[in-house]
Amino acid sequence: MNTDDTPHTLPVASAREVRSQARRIAVRHRGPLLGALALHTLAAASGLVAPRLLGNLIEQVSRGTAEVTHAVVLILVFVVAQVILLAAAVYASARLGETVLAELREEFVDNVLALPLAVVERAGTGDLVNRTTRDVDMLSRAVRQAVPDTLFAGTTIVLTVGALILVDPLLALPCLVAVPVLWAATRWYLRRARDGYLRQSASYARITDGLTETADGARTVEALRVAHRRTARADADIAESYRAERYTLYLRSVFLPISDVGYVLPVAATLVLGGVFYLNGHVTLAAVTTATLYVQQVIVPVDVLLYWLNELQIGGASLARTLGVHGAAPARASLPVPAAGGGGRVGLDGVNFAYREGHDVLCDVTLRVEPGERLAVVGPSGAGKSTLGRLVAGIQPPTSGTVTIDDAALTDLPLDDLRRRVALVTQEHYVFAGTLRENLVMAKPSATDDELEKILKxxxxxxxxxxxGLDAAVGAGGAALSPAEAQQLALARLALADPQVVVLDEATSLLAPKAARHVERSLAAVLEGRTVIAIAHRLHTAHDADRIVVLEDGRVVESGSHDELVRAGGAYAALWRSWHG
Incomplete structure (x- = not known):
């Protein structure tokens, strides 16, 4: 259980990377984007006709030459046209948004699956869970609603201001009164918003991480009587989240009222100055009426733009966090993969490893495991056995030295190739929600029922x-498997996956000793020809191995067969005598 108050977190993409991703999306979907923009433009342009016609109608009424029926019909025609075009634009934007969102989700899932387990463990589950749930939800809201609405609002504002200038440049001047106010408020807000929302999202992740740890480790917390420490951690996390939430609320509380005032000012300014200009004969009554209607009309899209600006900041922060997952996976070279039927030579050369600097768990380990050899690793608790297994499985890179398979460093192998070559099975097994068959064939989609039956037998x-029955539902919402059954299921998946190298760490610990030995021998027969490294907590596993390596304090102190090491009377012989009472 992580008790560190400053856990590592997954990276967050920079603002530049977020902009680059947005540009790539725009280029990739250029056609649909331009189509949606064209529809929004036509809809906004249609909405500009009615104010112009109404202004002309008022001018004509003042002169006694109005053709009311003709003007009303035209206004109705353009209003209907705007409604139709706007509906089409919303549909096109929604379709584009769903397509983009699906791609972002698929890319995020691919990036999550590409994360090395060590990275996930170091970051803690809370951060990843928060990115997978809340950040994806916030991004979904931004892509589905904020982006289309902002697109329409921005297009409407640009066209309306352009139309206002065409009506009379003098009447566009009153709008400038809002520019300094909106520019200053927006600049102030944007300079602070991204960091504020990133901090807010990170605080949610820390709460999730802390509560998950406390719930999962409830028995340990109770046994060690450290509930007060976990409560203090939760209180501190909630307090930090409260401060982060309060800061973003402060930003909105300052920005939105100032913005509201900013976009109301042009209406009053246009009426006052427009009236002065009209009385002095600089503009017509139609121009003043049209300009006032345009300024009034532009309030709604400006309001929408300002409202969604806040959501876009949240969405941008969520996009930065989801993109950041990609940066957590180290780059790996693309090396050729040997045929599945051959290879599997494992080498450790001068390997050292420490979870914390200055506290080596493994020290200068040099080891060779030949293809098809079954090696058992034994030693007292804390000797570094499981750590050795994690390094061979590629979960952790060595602090120094190299771990290789068929002379290729594990750190250089593409992750898919590494997972295809090496498999680690521990006592922790997961049963996925689905049928028993689906839980098995995920390791080999082409497996037949006869193959499944053979492996299970x-x-x-x-x-x-x-x-x-193979079609029985298991996992969440289905039948619960016992720990021993779940362990057998995991071993069956392993046999179906057929990796070159298998690392077994307490893989049969949940089975009765007699059954465990039988299953291990059956598994050895199924994995014949594969390199097997067994972390042996039960010494009968070591007895059946081709070779045994003894670890003490992270160092290899003995190596040989069972009979050789018993005759030598060293560390292994002492373990064997102790195990037999």
Missing amino acids: ALDAWDWAAER
Whole structure:
């Protein structure tokens, strides 16, 4: 359980990277984007006709030459046209938004699956869960609503201001009174908003992480009587979230009222100055009426733009956090993959590893495991056995030295290739929601029912699997498997995946000792020809291995067969005598 008050978090993409991603999306969907923009432009242009016609009508009425029926018909025609065009524009924008959102979600899932397990463990589950849930939801809201509405509002504002200038440049001058106010308020807000919303999202992640740890480790918390520390951690996390929320609320409380005043000022200024200009004969009554209607009409899109500006900042922060997941995975070279039937030589050369600087768990480990060899790693608790298994599985890179498979450094292998070559099975197993068959064939989609039956029989799991049926629902919402059954399911998946190198760390610990030994021998037969490194907590596992390596204090102190090491009377012989009482 993580008790560090300053846990590592996954990276966050820079503002430049977010803009670059937005440009790539725009280029990739150039056609639909231009189509939606064209529809928004036509809809906004249609909405500019009615104020102009109404202004002319008032001018004509004042002169006694008005053709009211003709003007009303034209106004109705353009209003209907605007409604139709706006509906089409909204549909086009929504379709584009859903397409972009689907791509972003798929890219995010791909990036999450590409994360090395060590990165996830170091960051904590809270940060990743928060990005997967809240940040994706916020991004969804931005893409589905904020972007289309902002697109329409921005287009309407630009066209309306252009039309206002065409009516009479003099009447465009009153609008300038809002520019300094809106510019200053927006600049002040944008300089602070991104960091504020990133801090707010990070505070949610920390709360999630802390509560998850406390819930998962509830028994440990109770046994060690550290509930007060976990409560203090939760209180501190909530307090930090409160401060972050209060800061963004402060930004909105300053920005939005000033903006509201800013876009109301042009209406009053246009009426006052327009009246003065009309009385002095500089503009016509139609121009004053049209300009006032345009200024009044532009308030709504400006209001929409200012409203969604806040949501866009939240969405931008969420996009930065989802994009940041990609930066958490180290770059790997693309190396050729040997055929599945050959290879599997594992090498460790001068390997050192420390979870914390200055506290080595493994020290100068040099080891060779030949293809098809079954190696058992034994030693007292804390000797570094599981850490060695994690390094061989590529979960952790060594602090120094190299870990190789077929002379290729694991850190250089593409992640897909690494996972195809090496598999780690521990006592922690996950049963996915779905059928028993689906839980099995995820390791080999082409597997037939006969193959599944053969593997399950080899692992003594066919009786309970056949009783339930391969189409039985298991996992969340389905039948619950016992820990031993879940462990057998994981071993069956391993056999179906057929990796070159298998690392077993307490893989049969949930089975009874006699059953565990039988399953291990069956698994060895199924994995014949594969390199197997077994972290042996039960020494009968070591007894059955081709070779045994003994670790003490992170160092290899003995290596040989069971009989050789027992005759040598060293560390392994002492463990064997102790295990046999």
